[in-house]
Amino acid sequence: MTVIEVEDLRKNYGNTRAVDGVSFTVARGETFGVLGHNGAGKTTTVECLVGLRKPDSGTIRVLGENPARRRRALAQRTGVQLQQGELPDRLRVAEAMRLFAAFYDRPDDWRAVLERWGLGPIANKAFGDLSGGQQQRLKLATALVGGPELVVLDELTTGLDPVARRETWTLIGDLKAAGTTAVLVSHFMDEAEELCDRVAVFGNGRIIALGSPRELIGRTGTGSLEEAYFALSGEGR
Amino acid sequence: MKAFAHLSATELRLLARDPGSLFFMVAFPSMLLMLNGGSDRLEIHLPGYLAMILAIGGITALPATLATYRERKVLRRLATTPVSPFVLLTAQIVAQLSMALAGAAIVTGVGVIGFGVDPPAHPAWLAPAFVLSALMCYAIGFVIAAVVPRARTAELIGLLVMFPMIFLAGAAIPREGVPETMHRIGDYLPLTHAVTALRESWSDVPTLPPLLILSGIVVLGTAVAAALFRWE
Numbered sequence: 173m174t175v176i177e178v179e180d181l182r183k184n185y186g187n188t189r190a191v192d193g194v195s196f197t198v199a200r201g202e203t204f205g206v207l208g209h210n211g212a213g214k215t216t217t218v219e220c221l222v223g224l225r226k227p228d229s230g231t232i233r234v235l236g237e238n239p240a241r242r243r244r245a246l247a248q249r250t251g252v253q254l255q256q257g258e259l260p261d262r263l264r265v266a267e268a269m270r271l272f273a274a275f276y277d278r279p280d281d282w283r284a285v286l287e288r289w290g291l292g293p294i295a296n297k298a299f300g301d302l303s304g305g306q307q308q309r310l311k312l313a314t315a316l317v318g319g320p321e322l323v324v325l326d327e328l329t330t331g332l333d334p335v336a337r338r339e340t341w342t343l344i345g346d347l348k349a350a351g352t353t354a355v356l357v358s359h360f361m362d363e364a365e366e367l368c369d370r371v372a373v374f375g376n377g378r379i380i381a382l383g384s385p386r387e388l389i390g391r392t393g394t395g396s397l398e399e400a401y402f403a404l405s406g407e408g409r
Numbered sequence: 410m411k412a413f414a415h416l417s418a419t420e421l422r423l424l425a426r427d428p429g430s431l432f433f434m435v436a437f438p439s440m441l442l443m444l445n446g447g448s449d450r451l452e453i454h455l456p457g458y459l460a461m462i463l464a465i466g467g468i469t470a471l472p473a474t475l476a477t478y479r480e481r482k483v484l485r486r487l488a489t490t491p492v493s494p495f496v497l498l499t500a501q502i503v504a505q506l507s508m509a510l511a512g513a514a515i516v517t518g519v520g521v522i523g524f525g526v527d528p529p530a531h532p533a534w535l536a537p538a539f540v541l542s543a544l545m546c547y548a549i550g551f552v553i554a555a556v557v558p559r560a561r562t563a564e565l566i567g568l569l570v571m572f573p574m575i576f577l578a579g580a581a582i583p584r585e586g587v588p589e590t591m592h593r594i595g596d597y598l599p600l601t602h603a604v605t606a607l608r609e610s611w612s613d614v615p616t617l618p619p620l621l622i623l624s625g626i627v628v629l630g631t632a633v634a635a636a637l638f639r640w641e
Contacts, residue, residue, distance in 0.1 A: 260477075
């Protein structure tokens with residue numbers, strides 16, 4: 173069963189071709205990585221997936237819906253963590269969780285989500301007083317509290333320390349085990365290699381390579397996804 | 410509905426945590442009343458303070474909050490949830506109005522109980538006058554949030570619009586004492602009509618024109634804000 177279907181997606185900003193003919197599908201339960209350097213078209217693609225932007229052309233189906241037309245219906249079933257997207261400084265952790273839970277028809281128990289993400293000890297702290305890593309974890313937890321079928325996570329572990337990163341990977345593994353479909357936008361190749369079933373490598377608004385990390389490593393005759401990425405994108409050397 | 414109730418309660422809580430809003434909307438009006446406690450015309454001052462509370466919240470705090478939400482991508486984050494951004498705007502209004510009601514109740518209580526001010530003579534007129542005055546201030550606040558891109562600037566512009574207005578419109582001090590030119594400027598300020606409507610319904614003969622003018626400003630301001638507001 174296909175959760176995401178993107179065909180020949182195009183989006184221009186003025187004369188810039190941000191996304192220039194992108195096609196891919198994501199199956200139910202799959203963890204799909206969107207990789208690429210800044211300006212490669214990752215964020216625009218993801219914004220089109222969640223209905224924040226309207227494509228110039230091409231078709232998108234997410235959970236059977238057109239995101240540009242049915243954004244709110246889709247939002248009931250999708251958890252999104254944006255690269256940018258803060259919370260009010262004076263909003264406390266527990267309040268944020270309770271508030272976001274109230275947005276959804278069938279949310280998870282917000283206290284349980286809060287505990288699972290290690291936010292229990294800081295439940296009464298205000299967002300503005302949290303460390304970068306704590307803010308990131310709270311933002312992730314608010315994306316998951318609605319009990320989504322699909323999660324779209326942009327820059328999942330940016331700003332987290334190595335321990336918190338590993339913990340986050342474990343939690344994403346749990347999501348995966350529970351059958352949740354995930355789209356991860358990432359700069360970190362080790363993360364994509366560890367977590368993703370398949371990855372799409374973006375460059376100049378197109379997908380330049382698509383496959384499982386193992387396939388891409390094999391195709392390039394390299395030793396890791398990071399090396400495969402550099403070989404495929406022709407960068408870094 | 411559940412989302413709206415939670416969002417309104419949360420926005421009210423955040424507003425009450427803002428020391429500036431808390432002080433100027435809840436404590437400051439009563440302080441002014443006490444400073445003027447010797448006056449035998451407190452029923453002129455008191456309705457003005459209600460207008461002042463609404464102006465401080467609606468013209469200064471409201472646009473600052475909205476511009477901050479836009480700048481820090483809170484609006485964007487919300488756009489990825491099932492909640493419509495309009496629900497957030499409505500929740501802002503509910504929170505502002507609740508806070509203003511609390512401030513109004515306190516300053517009225519201090520005035521009536523502590524200083525023997527006559528209670529409102531026409532409560533059935535005072536209620537719509539209060540609500541329309543509030544909506545008028547929020548419409549101005551939304552226009553500021555729509556035309557001023559950055560949060561810090563929105564706060565500053567809000568202050569620059571609100572401060573002269575509460576004095577020239579007769580909200581913070583009655584207009585009777587101000588010089589002729591100043592008085593004439595006041596005639597053209599939206600808040601003056603709020604003060605007039607509130608005063609008339611408190612201790613005079615209520616008339617329809619100020620309420621109609623307030624309604625007109627609400628419609629006009631909302632239309633301008635809706636046309637110009639950018640979510641990002």
